[in-house]
Amino acid sequence: MALAERIMAGEIRAAARLMRDVDDGFSSALEELKILYPYTGNAWIIGITGPPGAGKSTLTDQITAAFRAQGKRVGIVAIDPTSPFTGGAILGDRIRMNRHADDEGVFIRSLATRGALGGISRSTGDVVNIMDAMGMDIVIIETVGVGQDEIDIVRMAHTTVVVMVPGLGDDIQAIKAGILEIADVFVVNKADRDGADRTARELSMMLDMGKRKDGEWLPKVMKTEAARGVGIDDLVAEFDLHKTWLLDTGVINRFLAEKNSTVFADMLKERLFAEVHGRLVQSGELGTIVEGMGTRAVDPYSAVEKVLSGISLVEQPQSR
Amino acid sequence: MALAERIMAGEIRAAARLMRDVDDGFSSALEELKILYPYTGNAWIIGITGPPGAGKSTLTDQITAAFRAQGKRVGIVAIDPTSPFTGGAILGDRIRMNRHADDEGVFIRSLATRGALGGISRSTGDVVNIMDAMGMDIVIIETVGVGQDEIDIVRMAHTTVVVMVPGLGDDIQAIKAGILEIADVFVVNKADRDGADRTARELSMMLDMGKRKDGEWLPKVMKTEAARGVGIDDLVAEFDLHKTWLLDTGVINRFLAEKNSTVFADMLKERLFAEVHGRLVQSGELGTIVEGMGTRAVDPYSAVEKVLSGISLVEQPQSR
Numbered sequence: 001m002a003l004a005e006r007i008m009a010g011e012i013r014a015a016a017r018l019m020r021d022v023d024d025g026f027s028s029a030l031e032e033l034k035i036l037y038p039y040t041g042n043a044w045i046i047g048i049t050g051p052p053g054a055g056k057s058t059l060t061d062q063i064t065a066a067f068r069a070q071g072k073r074v075g076i077v078a079i080d081p082t083s084p085f086t087g088g089a090i091l092g093d094r095i096r097m098n099r100h101a102d103d104e105g106v107f108i109r110s111l112a113t114r115g116a117l118g119g120i121s122r123s124t125g126d127v128v129n130i131m132d133a134m135g136m137d138i139v140i141i142e143t144v145g146v147g148q149d150e151i152d153i154v155r156m157a158h159t160t161v162v163v164m165v166p167g168l169g170d171d172i173q174a175i176k177a178g179i180l181e182i183a184d185v186f187v188v189n190k191a192d193r194d195g196a197d198r199t200a201r202e203l204s205m206m207l208d209m210g211k212r213k214d215g216e217w218l219p220k221v222m223k224t225e226a227a228r229g230v231g232i233d234d235l236v237a238e239f240d241l242h243k244t245w246l247l248d249t250g251v252i253n254r255f256l257a258e259k260n261s262t263v264f265a266d267m268l269k270e271r272l273f274a275e276v277h278g279r280l281v282q283s284g285e286l287g288t289i290v291e292g293m294g295t296r297a298v299d300p301y302s303a304v305e306k307v308l309s310g311i312s313l314v315e316q317p318q319s320r
Numbered sequence: 321m322a323l324a325e326r327i328m329a330g331e332i333r334a335a336a337r338l339m340r341d342v343d344d345g346f347s348s349a350l351e352e353l354k355i356l357y358p359y360t361g362n363a364w365i366i367g368i369t370g371p372p373g374a375g376k377s378t379l380t381d382q383i384t385a386a387f388r389a390q391g392k393r394v395g396i397v398a399i400d401p402t403s404p405f406t407g408g409a410i411l412g413d414r415i416r417m418n419r420h421a422d423d424e425g426v427f428i429r430s431l432a433t434r435g436a437l438g439g440i441s442r443s444t445g446d447v448v449n450i451m452d453a454m455g456m457d458i459v460i461i462e463t464v465g466v467g468q469d470e471i472d473i474v475r476m477a478h479t480t481v482v483v484m485v486p487g488l489g490d491d492i493q494a495i496k497a498g499i500l501e502i503a504d505v506f507v508v509n510k511a512d513r514d515g516a517d518r519t520a521r522e523l524s525m526m527l528d529m530g531k532r533k534d535g536e537w538l539p540k541v542m543k544t545e546a547a548r549g550v551g552i553d554d555l556v557a558e559f560d561l562h563k564t565w566l567l568d569t570g571v572i573n574r575f576l577a578e579k580n581s582t583v584f585a586d587m588l589k590e591r592l593f594a595e596v597h598g599r600l601v602q603s604g605e606l607g608t609i610v611e612g613m614g615t616r617a618v619d620p621y622s623a624v625e626k627v628l629s630g631i632s633l634v635e636q637p638q639s640r
Binding site (some may be wrong): 038039109267271293307 | 349357360361576581585591593595599616620622623624625630
């Protein structure tokens with residue numbers, strides 16, 4: 001109990017402690033998260049994604065500085081693509097964002113993308129909730145890559161930023177389709193490089209082809225040089241425009257309903273599986289099924305059906 | 321019934337039809353898959369992954385030609401990263417692998433990575449089973465990227481190939497950790513490009529650092545120029561070495577037990593969720609939960625627990 005209260009009082013050590021407890025799967029962590037949940041929903045969540053080498057960390061650093069200059073407190077969740085076995089995420093904590101290291105108004109947490117209990121989206125959601133409840137005005141989720149995992153993660157964000165760099169050439173084609181649909185803002189970073197204008201123009205053309213309907217948000221393509229701080233103020237102003245648009249149009253309500261529905265579904269999926277799978281392990285039935293699959297005496301399709309047919313939801317008799 | 325029998329007789333049209341039925345989620349497809357399952361387990365499955373632009377499709381094409389020259393039948397599952405909304409996967413079917421288009425011994429199926437019922441790994445597994453049951457000697461799973469989705473997919477393969485190209489520079493660092501653990505063979509493709517030797521040397525060094533234990537398979541780094549057919553025979557010979565090693569050491573048994581366990585678990589997770597979530601939608605409880613999350617009157621952690629507490633597994637009374 002004390003932990004949740006200390007977090008709501010803004011104590012960073014208490015928040016870090018709860019995040020570790022969540023990682024370790026302590027059941028006490030769940031109780032703390034339940035207490036904190038009613039105090040979430042105030043932070044504006046910004047998702048930043050893009051291919052490796054696009055300069056996302058530097059950009060996040062500059063955006064953080066800009067928000068700090070406005071007096072806002074900033075939480076950062078950095079999803080680190082390296083394996084937990086190599087300690088990538090822990091190292092990342094140390095080398096990132098040195099200049100904010102002594103700033104009480106900035107809280108950085110790295111998460112490894114693998115080995116996370118209940119999947120990386122779930123862990124990210126828990127960490128965002130903790131930062132939100134502790135009073136961070138802005139939470140930035142920074143993730144590498146443009147696969148389904150990353151798309152799931154940045155979908156939690158109110159404002160999604162996709163960062164590109166000039167000169168990716170044809171490779172951009174392979175990843176463009178999924179990206180067009182999730183970005184609220186495109187950034188062409190390293191805009192001093194050759195080909196920046198061309199990359200920006202190609203992105204704009206792709207957006208024009210996508211033709212969003214009337215009343216939908218039209219993503220802009222912004223150019224930055226994060227390493228020199230160029231274009232950051234315009235970018236942060238664009239975030240504000242997007243926020244105002246979401247609130248003024250009421251689109252925020254549809255967004256939040258969809259997001260809450262997804263959060264609940266993801267959580268249900270993981271815990272439901274853990275519960276039922278755990279029982280099958282305990283009863284020894286899992287061993288029988290897997291062995292049977294090996295000799296082809298059992299097929300997995302029928303085995304799953306048999307388990308499902310045995311399930312009843314005691315509290316929902318009307319749905320049977 | 322007729323469909324499964326026609327597939328086992330090697331009829332490509334019947335197999336294509338069942339794959340469509342699987343995609344469309346027809347319950348009849350499940351019945352056919354159950355019939356086919358006992359006839360699976362004969363194909364050797366090769367997974368090929370790597371970043372966009374590494375030349376995986378060309379390499380797959382050349383490997384296919386090499387296996388065809390040995391008289392083997394080859395199935396190819398190409399996981400297309402483009403959105404289903406843009407029809408990427410369908411277009412992919414048409415433009416890929418033209419030279420095998422009239423070859424009855426080659427069967428190509430593209431899958432989109434998004435919107436797949438029950439997740440892309442599940443769909444891939446079903447398609448592989450169909451190709452296996454229809455008598456394909458080799459099934460190649462080709463996928464783009466090195467995220468968790470791709471790792472899950474190539475884990476189904478007996479032999480996993482990770483394709484790199486020279487000149488990715490520092491970006492390789494960001495993705496290397498997860499890759500080291502899954503590859504049985506590394507390919508540096510486009511080996512005529514500047515820096516090929518350096519990339520190969522760096523990969524070899526990383527492998528040496530990884531230091532696999534005695535009795536474990538030591539992945540080799542092979543160089544190819546897929547566009548000109550250079551290095552393909554050596555690569556295919558290496559696949560054979562890996563297969564022989566898996567069989568001779570008996571490691572294949574551990575591999576298959578783990579794979580079957582994962583296949584069952586993935587299937588259980590998806591269908592369990594679909595079943596319980598469906599009941600919550602029907603009973604209206606889902607709407608109440610999501611609405612409550614919006615006003616913060618309900619927290620998702622408690623809502624999930626409430627659903628779980630109502631679940632009973634009728635056929636496993638001993639595990640309650």
